[in-house]
Amino acid sequence: MADQRGAHRWQQELRRGEQRIPGGWSIRVLRIVADGSEVVSEVEVPHDEFGVFRVASFWTIQQGRIVRGREYWTSVGADPRPEWRAALVEPM
Template identity: 60%
Template structure:
């Protein structure tokens, strides 16, 4: 297996200061054994950082052994840490991750993230993810993957809408 060097995280177009707050590939990694010390928001930020770095054992350390992650757009359910890590590890290469936003309920365990996943030769995906984090581990998630510009807008909405900027 060849080593993968992650490209730098591009600036967040929604923020002049760069990537989403708390997300930086330059920040020190949280140790594998310290997931329990992460807040729910920090856990999700770290999940995306480790996925972008292809740190599969580190990613697994953030996922509960019996976690359930749903992908409703394709009708799939991923059950368990090992399956979640494997499906991401085996995903065809040529992709990167850019975190656009991460929001957390300050009094609870729910976190929402929005990321962009460009993939060479395929296009750009936008992913809205809804996570449940307990004790520093993801226990559940629902991810909605769409291809940016992949669906044509219905003609009836044309009088009230315009194309997204470029």
């Protein structure tokens, strides 16, 4: 139950952060997974001029604050799946 509350709180924080993003950017939360002090978020970040990005973020939270984070950004469709993995995934 604590992890669900943490994931919900994290989603609220992402939405608050979206309000501080400069013009043209927005965030669409696709998924949040929380386990104790570790939170993983998958978001879509569309921009009218630069296109649509997908971001996987890994966060460490201590005392209600982010103390560590790592993000991986890609453009939708920019990284084609290798043929050996085709049967394991479906295009987004």
